[in-house]
Amino acid sequence: MDEASAQPAVHHHAPPQGFIRKNVFSLDHKVIGLQYYGLALAAVFIGMVLSWLMRLHLGWPSLAIPGLDKLTANGAPGGIMTPEYYLSLMTMHGTIMVFFVLTNAPLAGFGNYFLPIQVGAEDMAFPRFNMMSFWVTLTAFLVLIAAFFVSDGPPISGWTAYAPLSAVGGDAGPGQALGQTLWAVSIAIFCIGQLLGSLNFIATTLDLRTKGMSLARMPFSTWAWFVTAIIGLLAFAVLLPACVLLILDRVAGTSFFLPAGLVVSDKLQPHSGGSPLLWQHLFWFFGHPEVYIAILPSIGIVCHILPSFLRKNILGGTRTVVSSLVAFGFLSYMVWGHHMFLSGMNPFSAILFSVPTLIITIPATILTLLLLGSIYGAKVRFDSPALFCLGFISVFISGGISGFFLAQPSIDIYLHATYFVVAHFHFVMAVAAIFGIFAGTYFWAPKMFGRMMNETLAKWHFWLTFIGVYCIFMPMHYIGLAGNVRRYAAFTDDYLTPLIPVHKFMTIAALCTGAVQLIFLYNLFHTRFWGKKAPDNPWESTTLEWSTPSSPPPFDNFGGKHPVVYRPPYEFVEGGTTDFLMQTSPGEAAAD
Amino acid sequence: MSGKFFGLLVGMITVVSSAFFVLHTWWLPPDISRLGHGVDHQLNETMIGTGLLFIAGQLVLAVFVWIYGSKNETRKIKFFPGGGAVMVTFAIVIVGIEILVLTFVGSKVWASIYIDPPPANAMQIDVSAEQFAFYFRYPGPDGKFGATHPELANDGNGNFFGLDPMNDVAARDDIVVATLTVPVNRPIVLTMHSKDMIHSFYVPALRLQQDIVPGLTIPVHFTATKEGRYEIVCTQLCGLGHYNMRAFLDVVSQTDFDQWLKSQSGD
Amino acid sequence: MQKKYVVLAALGLAVSSAHVLLGSPAKPAGSAVITGKVSYSGTPPKMKPIDMSKEPVCAKEHNPPDKTQNVVTGDTDALQWVVVYISAGDQGGAAPSAPVRFDQKGCMYLPHVLAMEVDQPLEIYSNDPVAHNIHPMPKINNEWNKSQPPGSPPIQTKWDKPEFIPVKCNIHPWMHGYFAVLRTSHYDITGEDGKFSLKGLPPGKYTVTAWQEQYGSQSQEVTITAGETKTVNFVFKVLPYSF
Numbered sequence A: 001m002d003e004a005s006a007q008p009a010v011h012h013h014a015p016p017q018g019f020i021r022k023n024v025f026s027l028d029h030k031v032i033g034l035q036y037y038g039l040a041l042a043a044v045f046i047g048m049v050l051s052w053l054m055r056l057h058l059g060w061p062s063l064a065i066p067g068l069d070k071l072t073a074n075g076a077p078g079g080i081m082t083p084e085y086y087l088s089l090m091t092m093h094g095t096i097m098v099f100f101v102l103t104n105a106p107l108a109g110f111g112n113y114f115l116p117i118q119v120g121a122e123d124m125a126f127p128r129f130n131m132m133s134f135w136v137t138l139t140a141f142l143v144l145i146a147a148f149f150v151s152d153g154p155p156i157s158g159w160t161a162y163a164p165l166s167a168v169g170g171d172a173g174p175g176q177a178l179g180q181t182l183w184a185v186s187i188a189i190f191c192i193g194q195l196l197g198s199l200n201f202i203a204t205t206l207d208l209r210t211k212g213m214s215l216a217r218m219p220f221s222t223w224a225w226f227v228t229a230i231i232g233l234l235a236f237a238v239l240l241p242a243c244v245l246l247i248l249d250r251v252a253g254t255s256f257f258l259p260a261g262l263v264v265s266d267k268l269q270p271h272s273g274g275s276p277l278l279w280q281h282l283f284w285f286f287g288h289p290e291v292y293i294a295i296l297p298s299i300g301i302v303c304h305i306l307p308s309f310l311r312k313n314i315l316g317g318t319r320t321v322v323s324s325l326v327a328f329g330f331l332s333y334m335v336w337g338h339h340m341f342l343s344g345m346n347p348f349s350a351i352l353f354s355v356p357t358l359i360i361t362i363p364a365t366i367l368t369l370l371l372l373g374s375i376y377g378a379k380v381r382f383d384s385p386a387l388f389c390l391g392f393i394s395v396f397i398s399g400g401i402s403g404f405f406l407a408q409p410s411i412d413i414y415l416h417a418t419y420f421v422v423a424h425f426h427f428v429m430a431v432a433a434i435f436g437i438f439a440g441t442y443f444w445a446p447k448m449f450g451r452m453m454n455e456t457l458a459k460w461h462f463w464l465t466f467i468g469v470y471c472i473f474m475p476m477h478y479i480g481l482a483g484n485v486r487r488y489a490a491f492t493d494d495y496l497t498p499l500i501p502v503h504k505f506m507t508i509a510a511l512c513t514g515a516v517q518l519i520f521l522y523n524l525f526h527t528r529f530w531g532k533k534a535p536d537n538p539w540e541s542t543t544l545e546w547s548t549p550s551s552p553p554p555f556d557n558f559g560g561k562h563p564v565v566y567r568p569p570y571e572f573v574e575g576g577t578t579d580f581l582m583q584t585s586p587g588e589a590a591a592d
Numbered sequence B: 001m002s003g004k005f006f007g008l009l010v011g012m013i014t015v016v017s018s019a020f021f022v023l024h025t026w027w028l029p030p031d032i033s034r035l036g037h038g039v040d041h042q043l044n045e046t047m048i049g050t051g052l053l054f055i056a057g058q059l060v061l062a063v064f065v066w067i068y069g070s071k072n073e074t075r076k077i078k079f080f081p082g083g084g085a086v087m088v089t090f091a092i093v094i095v096g097i098e099i100l101v102l103t104f105v106g107s108k109v110w111a112s113i114y115i116d117p118p119p120a121n122a123m124q125i126d127v128s129a130e131q132f133a134f135y136f137r138y139p140g141p142d143g144k145f146g147a148t149h150p151e152l153a154n155d156g157n158g159n160f161f162g163l164d165p166m167n168d169v170a171a172r173d174d175i176v177v178a179t180l181t182v183p184v185n186r187p188i189v190l191t192m193h194s195k196d197m198i199h200s201f202y203v204p205a206l207r208l209q210q211d212i213v214p215g216l217t218i219p220v221h222f223t224a225t226k227e228g229r230y231e232i233v234c235t236q237l238c239g240l241g242h243y244n245m246r247a248f249l250d251v252v253s254q255t256d257f258d259q260w261l262k263s264q265s266g267d
Numbered sequence C: 001m002q003k004k005y006v007v008l009a010a011l012g013l014a015v016s017s018a019h020v021l022l023g024s025p026a027k028p029a030g031s032a033v034i035t036g037k038v039s040y041s042g043t044p045p046k047m048k049p050i051d052m053s054k055e056p057v058c059a060k061e062h063n064p065p066d067k068t069q070n071v072v073t074g075d076t077d078a079l080q081w082v083v084v085y086i087s088a089g090d091q092g093g094a095a096p097s098a099p100v101r102f103d104q105k106g107c108m109y110l111p112h113v114l115a116m117e118v119d120q121p122l123e124i125y126s127n128d129p130v131a132h133n134i135h136p137m138p139k140i141n142n143e144w145n146k147s148q149p150p151g152s153p154p155i156q157t158k159w160d161k162p163e164f165i166p167v168k169c170n171i172h173p174w175m176h177g178y179f180a181v182l183r184t185s186h187y188d189i190t191g192e193d194g195k196f197s198l199k200g201l202p203p204g205k206y207t208v209t210a211w212q213e214q215y216g217s218q219s220q221e222v223t224i225t226a227g228e229t230k231t232v233n234f235v236f237k238v239l240p241y242s243f
Helices: A018-024 A029-057 A085-101 A103-121 A125-150 A178-205 A220-251 A274-308 A316-336 A349-357 A361-375 A384-406 A409-415 A421-448 A455-481 A494-530 B004-023 B036-067 B083-114 B254-266 C002-022
Strands: B123-130 B133-138 B175-176 B180-183 B188-196 B199-203 B206-213 B218-223 B228-234 B246-252 C031-041 C083-088 C100-105 C109-110 C113-117 C124-127 C132-135 C147-150 C156-157 C165-168 C176-182 C185-189 C195-201 C204-214 C216-225 C229-231 C234-237
Touching: A029 A085, A029 A274, A029 A421, A029 A494, A029 C109, A085 A103, A085 A125, A085 A274, A085 A421, A085 C147, A103 A125, A103 A274, A103 A361, A103 A421, A103 B036, A125 A178, A125 B175, A125 B206, A125 C165, A178 A220, A178 B036, A220 A316, A220 B083, A274 A316, A274 A361, A274 A421, A316 A361, A316 C165, A349 B004, A349 B083, A361 B036, A361 B083, A384 A409, A384 B004, A384 B036, A409 B036, A409 B083, A409 B206, A421 A494, A421 C132, A421 C147, A455 B004, A455 B036, B004 C204, B004 C229, B123 B180, B133 B246, B175 B254, B175 C165, B175 C176, B188 B199, B188 B206, B199 C132, B206 B218, B228 C234, B246 B254, C002 C229, C031 C083, C031 C165, C031 C204, C031 C216, C083 C113, C083 C195, C100 C147, C113 C185, C124 C132, C124 C185, C176 C185, C195 C204, C216 C234
Parallel strands: B123 B188, B180 B246, C031 C229, C031 C234, C100 C124, C113 C176
Antiparallel strands: B123 B133, B133 B175, B188 B218, B199 B206, B199 B228, B228 B246, C031 C195, C083 C185, C083 C204, C100 C109, C124 C156, C132 C147, C132 C165, C165 C176, C204 C216
């Protein structure tokens, strides 16, 4: 579709008045984007603290952590963590990180802020839905956090909440009464927020592009947000009913996921006719696209940022990159069974699922090679956004490689549910996706706050974090190969005891790397209020967000004007006073 | 400066990470099963193939950043020869071939363990998984397993399988134990049930893992080829005691096994 | 002979003054005794050996392995772990403030059956280098479970309604026991000889109940006068299979 959308912005809303309208219940996509980002920031620090507690316990199980007994009703008598408390920390850590950090910041955060600007629109297509989506998401977060404070404690079934453990109710163990119900309610509410957000992203991309902004001229980040929103629409539309069914099994006596004859805590359960595997199918049909929702925006952000620091476009240009993103997203719907190779479903289906799982490595490899090939012949500028993009390439390779092993059922027989899996998803999600968020923050801070972040602090943040994440997550591959089972609150088995020194090492690395993130937090807050004033286009970039009349942009983004786009993004030229051409600069455009 | 540092750092990370893989510093335990070598072979092949890709990818990154990160105002921008098409072709061809080979060989390994039927003389042992222990049942001298009744299950009495020996004669001689004892080199079929949650039966030394799902009876088979004591651990999160859920697999000689069986029946 | 009566009287005086001083309800201390033996008839079931191999540090404390305890027989035809108590008639005094103690040791509950009164403090100790999660499963009291990782303090609790409460460990499935929460202070639990003795009863009409975890309860009515010792025996019909 090369036809530029000739429609001007359909919705005009008057500039907001008053503090509440401007900063709290705002219709402005930029404020909403920052609200999402702020929520993700709070969530990531909570999630990180939970992981520190987990890792402390794994390295030193009999450690009495002062104050821990005050934090929880009965999870840590004398400060010593009980097994169920460890599992509840793990469940909340995973849930908070996957949903409230990785689905929030790169997609809802940056996407809300920059998608309308990058397509030249005044705001999202449905500003009221947009505002609603944030408050719905915040509600979901608060419901989830409430689970920490119920008498039985938070749920212990992991972010994957497999039935029957999640469906039986309180008999299944501590945390499985009200805590688990709150979890299911929270996630169901979260789905609604995401669906509203997806609608906005898709409608805005299709309908509100300014004159000259054909789909082919959209930046990589916009394409990534657009594709991710489509994936999200279908994925969250399955998770929502799955959570409803789970809640019904728990409170209404239904048996969607519970077979007959369950004896839990010596009590015969009254359910019959359901299938625990049904939950897994529904969850992973959502769950696999979900993890691609977590990584795709970061890939898009990295592809968007790098050209400014290489002074050339990504190799292959829009066509190749976007085709790979689309293939990546499309295939993500066909692979969910690779989480279920050993689940008890028909073993033939394992072979069936492993084929698209292996095929999906092709677009991932293409993207990696395009990024690598872009560096060839470039003039690299090493500002902090670039460092995180280059670091992204390294960690994306590391994370992707372990996927090759897990995609094969014959190898998964051995590696399933070991720390090898934990290594894989942390590299791609906790490291690569987060690096994308860091890159985006350092890159777009001058536009969002009108101020430059401190480069020295940013560089310290990068180098220490880059070393730190390898120290935390690379050893997980090794202990996984040794058969170290995951989700264990303690390592009491004979064959696991020799691995405890490795756990101690990873704990220390995690604590140190966590402390380093305080540098980022300090830098972010200091910049927001006292940072050096930023020029309008500090990175000499080409896309529409750098052509707004001010930083931060005015409430309607372009100061009453509708920008006209003459050329594709990432056009760099040699000779002449500047080496780049903004999308708004007229004159002969290179072939799209 | 940053470019060289980045290149060096990535290079070092690559060398150190790879070393631990190559040196097998932490590695799989020795394989003691008839079919496990297929899994090990597949793992090693993948390790080599992806290891090369890993090292190549990281080193290319390191070298490119080193070279093109150098400050040289007069250097001209260059484009990778062949453009994006080269990358696409490389990915499709190289990764495509790797996928085909791995799928073809790997499917045969998978099928040999999970699809092919067990050998005809396999000995059947019934397995019950519950929060938080595994229990194993042998049919006893009558060769028949008694029927199980979930409503009769009682851990305090030791009735882990819900047997009714009062009324079910076949159940009277069933041997219920917490340790899986098997004779070496004898095919074993485990019929696995769960009383409450999804558990999983994992024996790293056998290269065998299978989820145990309530409502389903799931069979797996194996032949242990080396005597010794090995650990069986639960790998599917099943509640607070998940970390403590394990049993031992005792692989003994046929004579020792027969003796053990007799001593259990006497009790 | 005379000296004994003087001593007894002095003791009685001391005890009743102590009661008055300590302010417990004025119930005259009795002197009657109901005693007897609990035995079984029929072929008792064979108890099963407990395989603790998943927890080696406990397994090595029991060599040869302990057995299940749902039907424990003793000398000749004696039945152990039977709670014998007054279920009707004089109920005895208010709950004592002295706690009763339940131990987790070597991955077994000690004692197998612990009797206590309503509202009497109960202390649960874990003495093992592994975590336990004790889970009493009452039907009318409040159900709860609590983990005790190694080094954690004892659990302090009590029960406010009379009930025979099965207790299990959520982590070690073979660990089973009972809390016998009783309204009366007149109770006893039979040992290896199957004998019980309910002392200090005021004269009156009583119902004596014997409860065994596998075979339920049996009751007999007894009328006693001051200072009398009456014998009441219980016989439980057992079956060759306990499951």
